[in-house]
Amino acid sequence: MIVAAHRQDRPWSGETVPHEQQNLPAYVDDCYLCPRNARVGGAINPQYDGVFVFDNDHPCVGLTAPADLSPATGINQNRPAQGIARVVCYTPRHDLSLAQLEQTEIENLLGAWQRQYTELATHPGVKHVLVFENKGDVVGVSNPHPHCQIYATNFVFKTIEIEAGASARHLLQTARPLFQDIIAAEQKDQSRIIGENDSTIAFLPYFARYAYEVYVAPKQTHASLANLSDAEVQSFAAVLKETLVRFDNLWQMPFPYVMALHQAPTDGGDHRGFHFHIEIHPPLRKPNLLKYLAGPEIGGGNFLSDTSPEQKAAELRALPATHYSLQSQ
Ligand SMILES: [Zn+2]
Numbered sequence: 363m364i365v366a367a368h369r370q371d372r373p374w375s376g377e378t379v380p381h382e383q384q385n386l387p388a389y390v391d392d393c394y395l396c397p398r399n400a401r402v403g404g405a406i407n408p409q410y411d412g413v414f415v416f417d418n419d420h421p422c423v424g425l426t427a428p429a430d431l432s433p434a435t436g437i438n439q440n441r442p443a444q445g446i447a448r449v450v451c452y453t454p455r456h457d458l459s460l461a462q463l464e465q466t467e468i469e470n471l472l473g474a475w476q477r478q479y480t481e482l483a484t485h486p487g488v489k490h491v492l493v494f495e496n497k498g499d500v501v502g503v504s505n506p507h508p509h510c511q512i513y514a515t516n517f518v519f520k521t522i523e524i525e526a527g528a529s530a531r532h533l534l535q536t537a538r539p540l541f542q543d544i545i546a547a548e549q550k551d552q553s554r555i556i557g558e559n560d561s562t563i564a565f566l567p568y569f570a571r572y573a574y575e576v577y578v579a580p581k582q583t584h585a586s587l588a589n590l591s592d593a594e595v596q597s598f599a600a601v602l603k604e605t606l607v608r609f610d611n612l613w614q615m616p617f618p619y620v621m622a623l624h625q626a627p628t629d630g631g632d633h634r635g636f637h638f639h640i641e642i643h644p645p646l647r648k649p650n651l652l653k654y655l656a657g658p659e660i661g662g663g664n665f666l667s668d669t670s671p672e673q674k675a676a677e678l679r680a681l682p683a684t685h686y687s688l689q690s691q
């Protein structure tokens with residue numbers, strides 16, 4: 363991670379991204395996620411009222427993924443990627459984002475994510491449950507209906523494997539969970555914290571790679587969301603909502619991001635040092651300017667950031683905690 367905040371004002375004459383359209387209807391008759399509509403493959407969505415989970419009709423990883431791979435030759439290796447892929451609709455409302463849901467609706471969603479993790483972990487061969495939301499045209503999502511995906515797989519995704527390894531080493535060496543030391547450092551510094559209550563904290567990490575990268579975490583170490591108490595879930599929902607509202611308020615537009623729940627693998631290993639958190643990776647640096655992965659990132663393997671996390675945290679902290687769509691005109 364390299365910070366070069368002095369380059370922020372360099373001239374730009376490259377590609378920009380148009381603001382995404384607002385004013386969506388509450389129901390769209392050809393949306394495959396709206397209630398009562400048909401999905402690809404023929405299934406009909408129920409008249410659901412709240413969170414709705416279904417098996418992905420076109421999974422990237424599925425139980426039917428081909429298991430007979432041609433053997434790799436020489437130095438190459440392969441193995442079949444299999445699992446269960448699901449889609450989670452946050453609400454029947456086509457026109458709302460996660461940021462716009464009521465606190466209780468977000469609590470219900472967190473409850474659904476808890477149950478999915480717990481249930482999927484019991485499936486034979488499932489070593490990890492990845493819950494993620496891709497939001498916005500710029501991250502390739504054409505359907506704005508608020509939803510996320512779940513991949514329960516027979517392998518552990520790379521970033522989680524690295525985090526689990528680092529957490530285990532840190533616990534062994536210091537007897538403290540790694541994330542507790544990260545939170546303590548953020549609380550001591552204060553400058554990158556954007557939201558906090560009794561049991562949850564949101565901050566741009568010291569090592570943020572994207573301009574507006576934010577972590578939301580419980581203050582107590584829990585290996586997964588499933589281990590949070592009801593009170594912690596309520597507290598977590600409040601900070602998550604406030605964070606997403608600030609994002610939307612930043613440029614008064616639906617803020618695109620990739621959001622992922624980082625939870626301990628379900629591979630039977632010892633993950634006591636793993637600390638559940640949500641990472642939000644917004645690809646925009648400015649209202650209409652994408653962060654491109656280029657020479658330093660793809661060619662060299664380190665992120666180069668033109669902004670400092672302290673500046674960006676201050677920007678987000680200064681914004682109202684009420685969604686712009688509800689603020690009086
Ligand atoms: Zn819809």
Ligand SMILES: [Zn+2]
Nearest residue numbers: 525624639641
């Ligand atoms: Zn993480």
